[in-house]
Amino acid sequence: MRRGADMTPSVLSVENLTTAFQTGDGWGEVVRNVSFTVKPGETVAIVGESGSGKSVTSLSIMRLLDPKRARVSGRVMLEGTDLLSLPESAMQQIRGNRVAMIFQEPMTSLNPAFTVGRQIGEVLARHTDLGKSQIRAEVLRLMERVRIPNAARRIDEYPHQFSGGMRQRVMIAMALASRPRLLIADEPTTALDVTIQGQILDLIKELQQETGMAVLFITHDMGVVAEIADRTVVMYRGDCVETGSTERIFAQAEHPYTRALLAAVPRLGSMVGQDHPLRFPRVEMDSGRVNALPPVLNPVDRQGTPVLSVRNLTTRFAVGSDLLGRPHGHVHAVENLSFDLWPGETLSLVGESGCGKSTTGRSILRLIEPQSGAIQLDGFDVRDLGGSDLRRMRRSAQMIFQDPFSSLNPRMTVGQTVAEPILKHGIAKGHQARAMAADLLAQVGLSPAMMDRYPHEFSGGQRQRVAIARVLGLGPKLIVADESVSALDVSVKAQVCNLLMDLQERLGIAYLFISHDMAVVERVSHRVAVMYLGEIVEIGPREAVFGNPQHPYTQKLIAAVPIPDPSRRGLRRAMAAEELKNPIRPRGYVAPRRDWQDLGRGHLVMNTA
Missing domain, CATH: 3.40.50.300 (P-loop containing nucleotide triphosphate hydrolases)
Known part of the structure; x- marks a missing residue:
């Protein structure tokens, strides 16, 4: 005041x-x-x-x-x-x-x-x-x-x-x-x-x-x-x-x-009337020049075969144990999730920390072992794979992590980092692998002359581009982007999001985009799934979820987003000071059956009664 x-x-x-x-x-x-x-x-x-x-x-x-x-x-x-x-x-x-x-x-x-x-x-x-x-x-x-x-x-x-x-x-x-x-x-x-x-x-x-x-x-x-x-x-x-x-x-x-x-700041509500994901404007920070970019117009054919189909996915973690070695209870991290993802589509998973977003992505790629459910990924029955088959599946699905510095080996040059999966999967060898790495770096906007530098010699945004180049080398059909732009400055965040959308339009990659940044999600998504305590409580087209949110938790998330408008300075949200509820359930707990309301056009909302 x-x-x-x-x-x-x-x-x-x-x-x-x-x-x-x-x-x-x-x-x-x-x-x-x-x-x-x-x-x-x-x-x-x-x-x-x-x-x-x-x-x-x-x-x-x-x-x-x-x-x-x-x-x-x-x-x-x-x-x-x-x-x-x-x-x-x-x-x-x-x-x-x-x-x-x-x-x-x-x-x-x-x-x-x-x-x-x-x-x-x-x-x-x-x-x-x-x-x-x-x-x-x-x-x-x-x-x-x-x-x-x-x-x-x-x-x-x-x-x-x-x-x-x-x-x-x-x-x-x-x-x-x-x-x-x-x-x-x-x-x-x-x-x-x-x-x-x-x-x-x-x-x-x-x-x-x-x-x-x-x-x-x-x-x-x-x-x-x-x-x-x-x-x-x-x-x-x-x-x-x-x-x-x-x-x-x-x-x-x-x-x-x-x-x-x-x-460069994404504004919640800026996508009203826009049918497709919209690239962020290209902003030159030194001059202030802003160049508008066209929307992503890749058609999503939901009549064909989805690249990813998840049914009743459940992942739990044991907590404590009694004298017989039985767990006292389980963290219900992911509970009975089902959704499909088509080529060239971005499905965003949103929710607060602890809701199960990242566990969902890792369970799909078998970086964490789920308890039950079915995962079909590019023709693979993921839960039945082992050994070499699991390795082949991971050529079709890759993951980009939140912190590129911790996911890149500091002792390897970026050229070696990008070439490593190409060599491991036998796609190319020697000079050919290095040439492929140089081409991949060029695709993500980095000069091949940077190949002999180490991760610490790059900015955060450049390191995230290296991480993207690394996963592109295997030609994946699905990329799980786990909070991949959350730690970046606003201008760099816009650049990386535009890069992901460019690659999607050119290569038809499907994204499972995991984020808590609602303004970014609104900009890049075709569909949105809202998670709360391990469950999807609302899912549907981006314009339906943001324009007509029905579940109380979705409404709460959207209402909490800060808007770059000084006239809101006196605003009070009147939110209760409460923590996310405990996801730990006792041994033998059976999750309740959920009922859904279909609002049309694939917009589904979990009943709160």
């Missing part, structure tokens, strides 16, 4: 902040002459893609960089105090007290050996004179304040017993413990599901209204910026290229990079 006139004293004033890191070639500046202010009760967003310097800016403000390797200059004024001139002992009294910070991944910020109550209480013990009983009472109040259900019971639980969204609420409670004047939130919702993200955004807005604290919000998501920020600072390659009110920047962005960043 915007409070006070322009003459209101700032809580934080950053002037000509410059940060340099020591390298083999001397000191290299990664943030240059950044200036901005944050007033009481105001939210200022720093936005930019990876490498823009936004997180380094926040770490410089908090003085969390190693002074032996980082050099910070300029002025950082916190209510009249220059933080850069303070001794470390004085800075320790400010951190967590007058200024608090929450990070992107709460599990790496919380100590797994201590209860959450103890960790929140440590802040109070350090910065207040409260006794033990008073600290516990205040911790309980804080946990209730950040809407953690059953706080009295959960105060003595450990971080691993909390979901990602609830762990982030614990981090917010820790940050608020000393009633800070400034809260720095560094990508606090990036790793969260869309519904949990909506809850956290609402929580930060509500707490800010209650306390009047200033918020510095760091993100790359323009939808989040529109919903939470009063003013926005845009960073590009270490420079602040534009700053102003969020409304002005979204309506009349002046810098080419800001315009390009806005143009």
Whole structure:
């Protein structure tokens, strides 16, 4: 909320902040002459893609960089105090007290050996004179304040017993413990599901209204910026290229990079009236030039034979065991799934973490063994295959993983990586395999001259292109793309999605596209299946599921998507602070029979009664 006139004293004033890191070639500046202010009760967003310097800016403000390797200059004024001139002992009294910070991944910020109550209480013990009983009472109040259900019971639980969204609420409670004047939130919702993200955004807005604290919000998501920020600072390659009110920047962005960043953002609802998947516009980030691209017009023949047919697929994982070695229960990860996928079609599986999306993809390829069901894939009865037959089947179906860096061997060049499956399956040998690898890299937009480089020498988007080239070498008819663009910047995400659609139109590949990004799913899909607790609760054509969602969970998912429209900044979703229900069932549990409502044109919805 915007409070006070322009003459209101700032809580934080950053002037000509410059940060340099020591390298083999001397000191290299990664943030240059950044200036901005944050007033009481105001939210200022720093936005930019990876490498823009936004997180380094926040770490410089908090003085969390190693002074032996980082050099910070300029002025950082916190209510009249220059933080850069303070001794470390004085800075320790400010951190967590007058200024608090929450990070992107709460599990790496919380100590797994201590209860959450103890960790929140440590802040109070350090910065207040409260006794033990008073600290516990205040911790309980804080946990209730950040809407953690059953706080009295959960105060003595450990971080691993909390979901990602609830762990982030614990981090917010820790940050608020000393009633800070400034809260720095560094990508606090990036790793969260869309519904949990909506809850956290609402929580930060509500707490800010209650306390009047200033918020510095760091993100790359323009939808989040529109919903939470009063003013926005845009960073590009270490420079602040534009700053102003969020409304002005979204309506009349002046810098080419800001315009390009806005143009690259997928907008939920932009596919109304569009019958086919639509390529993202080609955006040149340096110039801001935007070139519209044609839709994907490959016809999907659903009268023929599907490339993939799944019937009653069930995958469960045993939990615990008794004296006889029998499991206490099972995680019902995938329960009685059935669907078909045709050549040249994209079927997206959407849902929150833990709903069974990734387990479905891995079960289809037999990377995980399902308990029951039938899987027909390009003429193979997948569950009956073994040895060499299973290996032959995997020429027809390949998988692209979320993190290309962990799926590429760091000791192999990208040329060796792309050629490896070609050699393993005996498709080609020696120089011919290397020539095929060079051609595959060219197909995904990488120069064959890059073949002798290693994965660490590529950006995230380039590494994902290498992963795509690797799977293309076997000529698959089905590709399971498991969150394959989730970790990418918005402009790179658009490029990789366009590449996948280009390959589909040219080669007729079918995609099982697994994602929690509803705006991207709407853009790339022919059909959509919504999963909840291991089951598909709604499935149908993309335009039907997004235009006429019928299941309450589908409606909840779509309503939670942040829209890049500053007029929504006062929006409250009124979502209950609840975790995904426990998928563990006792031994002998029999799943209930499900009834479906057919809405026509293949749009099916599970009855909720």
